[in-house]
Amino acid sequence: MSLAPVAQPSFDDLGTHLSQVTFCVVDLETTGGGKDSCITEIGAVKVRGGEILGEFQTLVRPEVPIPPMIQVLTGITNQMVASAPRLDDALPRFATFSAGCVMVAHNAPFDIGFLRRGHELLSLPWPRPHVVDTVAVARQVMPAEEVRNCKLSTLAAHFGATTIPNHRALSDARATVDVLHALLERVGNLGVHTLEDLSEMTARVSPDRRAKRGWAKAAPEAPGVYWFVHDGLDADQRPRTEVLYVGKSTHLRRRVRSYFSAAEKRSRIHEMVRVATGVQFLECATSLEAEVRELRMIASHSPRYNRRSKNQHRQIWLKLTREAFPRLSAVRRVTDESATHWGPFTSMDAAQEAAMVLQEAFRLRQCTTRLSARTPSADCALREMGRCSAPCLLGDGVAAHAVAVEEVQRAWDSDARGVLRSARERLTKLVAAERYEEAGVLTSRLQHFHATSVRHHRVRSIAACRQLVAAAPVAGGWDIHVIRHGRLAAASFARTPMVQAVAAEAVASAATVVAPPGGMPACTHEEAERVAAWLETPGVRLLDTDGEWSWPVNAGLPADRLAGELLGDAAPALVSDLEFGAAHGQSVHVV
Template identity: 60%
Template sequence: MTALPSQPTFDDLGTPLSQVQFCVVDLETTGGGVDDKVTEVGAVKVAGGEVLGEFQTLVNPSTHIPPLIAVLTGITDTMVAGAPRLASVLPSFLEFAAGCVLVAHNASFDVGFLKRACAGLDYAWPNPPVIDTVALARQALLRDEVRNHKLATLAQHFHAETAPNHRALTDARATVTVLHGLLERVGNLGVHTVEDLLEFTRRVSPQRRAKRTWATGLPASPGVYWFVADGRDAAGQTRRQVLYVGKSRNLRARVRSYFTAAETRPRIDEMVRVATGVEHLTCNSELEAEVLELRLIAAHSPRYNRRSKYPERQLWLKLTREPYPRLSIVRRCLPDGADYFGPFARRGTAEAVQAALYDAFPIRQCTARLSAKRPSDSCMLGELGRCCAPCELAVTPEEYAEVVRQVWAGLTRDIRPVLRAARGRLTGLVAQQRFEDAATITDRLTTFARSTLRHHRVASLAGCPQIVAACRDRGDWEIHVIRYGRLAGAARARPGDVAQAVARAAVAAAEQVRRPPGPQPAATVEETERIAAWLERPGVRLIEIDGEWSWPLHVGLADGELARHALGTARV
């Protein structure tokens, strides 16, 4: 955590307006449509209130100028007959405006013509910052100061020496006066840099811009940040509430972005207005920042973070321990000797996997407790051949155990038998043109395949007492210690450090983690999946591993393999 300074440093302020070169441009065209042509270009380059240069030329549009436009601008076909084409004018203008902030009155019109001209003539558009004096005037001037925001009205309001007359250079000169008048006005509102000016034209409130100083002093390194608000609880005691938690590779840049026009989310805009400060914690790596973000969100439940209502709730498919085991959807893994498969974020996903297994194997679907010695009433599934009817003692416990073994193998070792079991039914549905029913089964099998991959990614890490791995990051080595699927420690070896020594120190300082029951990790599933994604990145090197981090070959098959095994020659 860090104290919040009251004043920003020079680097944090941005580019002062007094040091910015503005290129104020105006175009005259044959009309206002996108297919019309440019007839004149005028521009004035200014900096610090001084004129640095001017650019003006007529342009031959290679088309007739309508009489109404000729009367309005005074530019006729005769005047432009000997003028250069836009293909010759455009490179000269781009060179004149290079490195400048473009300014225009109703900038979307003028800049739009320039961008389309660059695209049509195969010139690279430099993508400069653009200031629209219309938008700036609407923000800076009160309604009772000017009757409208036309260039002539604003030029008169700011006592321009040059009155606009629909000629490019004249109008550009008038726009320069308007620009300087508006800059003087917004300077009193705390707009002192070109970044402030751009935000001001995009309607970023002064109150929001003023909070940008909260980012001052934050490091340009990975970490987590959280916005807070001071308030009082029911007993009248001061209480600090966490409003929002985030993580970033560059804390300073990310936090600053909340006070600019780049942040457009209404909920976050509300959060920034309510917040009274920002706190942060630096991390050794992006992965550590991701994990810490998840843990802080779980601990504080900030109201402005979007997340599932109960992310800690997971579902599992349990293969029970009884004379005739069955598949049951449960909420917890217990150390009861049963086999567990999952996790599932939604019941619908767990039920789809369960249904895929019921389609492939005649394991019982009832919930009654069955005896291996006394028969009980049977159900319709036994008569249909979809259950081997252990309730009637139609199979011995040993024969039923083989069915259970096949079910568990289909979940944990090779999913291809489950996929192939659906082939006949799918082929029949396609032949009957029952494509919606066939698509339902295909979606179920796809869910099944994806769930097996997720299970093994999580369970393989959950079963490893320790993994120490490293990855290059901009010349440094990010080192992580993972225990039972939980990030237990992180360190960074910088140039000159002995990476192995840093890794040994990270292991010694790492959190002690108890082995969890079943395939459940010692962290949230989301944290373990983030760790798995990092470990699977190219360039990650294993330094040490205690246990076995692997999963079977035939799980989580690709879509093409799914079709080949489940559909055969059928097409849905």
């Protein structure tokens, strides 16, 4: 890990060098500037590395007469184009001439717009070429005190072009070639040497951002983690390095380079790059290792310009309280009695929504009153509404509430179907009554419950395994990971013949991981979920297991079974009704 110096990167590092680019400098003459105007002449010069490779010129017979003013301006008359080829002949020939080239024009939106419109008119595929506008380049590099404007005639005279532009397509294209070469010489003095650099300049990427693109040179062409830093002084005037932003990539050099280009649009990242004094890198053996290290660095440094993954430790759980008549409570910490906890949720609102689903499904009590198992208490309106078994009265509700607690525990531990089935009748009635918004709220809650059930069990399952050694095929070999109690303990890359040997080395060098209490993973849940997602990708091979990697089959149902449990035999009809409601402006989520 080292601070990347500000240095001029090589041309290979940053893109296609301008000397290797084939430009097609084009100019059009038309019957006017309106949308009904037609092309009357096409002129173009193909050039690379300062050498002219070819020229193209043709008059085009337009579909409308050339206005007298345009005839005077261009010298192209109706008689001159009377025997000229039509657009359906001229344009395909020009498309062949310019194929694969970077298009250049002076005031490119005008010329390129006519070419694109011509392709559409003839039903020809538009090749979407890279376009350079010499007007845009000139406005970036030509001081106002040096030239009075950026017209082609002004620039051609200023740079001493060998051809004087005269509103004829080929002459203007030849003049534009000279202007292009003069402008490229100017931008070369500003450190613009590649086509990508030129695009950044015309896209008005600020000079201070462009000046820092040399930082990308030190980045490897491999997966890894990068972080932008700011070197400054703390309150006591001591040197301090602040981590501003952490990211990961499968190709570090390309990703870091993008921060200094027009591809980066986020305003806060523009500010971050402006503040940064350097960028550091850590090459990783695999993409998963890069993901995990990014999460750990964000959790450790809480960089001010990162938005995601900054609150990995702030999680909410639902807990069955330990009292005479247990109820659901949202808590921020899991105790050793993990069997009474379920989650996690990313917000208190999400936890409350899940609690509501369980309470409605099993008539679990919702009040927060401390109830006695010996002395009856006054009941509330929920009993009269049939939404609570009223254990507070110490009658039949005591046994009913005990069954409800068992059902909640079963839904958490092994079988989510009871929760889904409990809503079937209500959902059917809501859809039949065309109360689609309420049906949408209900299905959304159930979807969140189901997603939490899947998350809960997939993380618990890998957390229970003392060690998993797995490999996945990638280009050129295999990614190998050692996972202990859900935490990534080692990562390696191996060529195909060396998989077993490299895996053994990875196990031997893997970090020691102590099993945390309560069946929790030995890392954040977000890291465990990333690891679980990798284990579940197609092609992953388990090389060794120490523990049981499994979870209940009914804890996370596939989509078709999920719809069946929720909607029963009427699933196709109800889904159709729900979709009808959504199509007519109702707020609805179809399971």
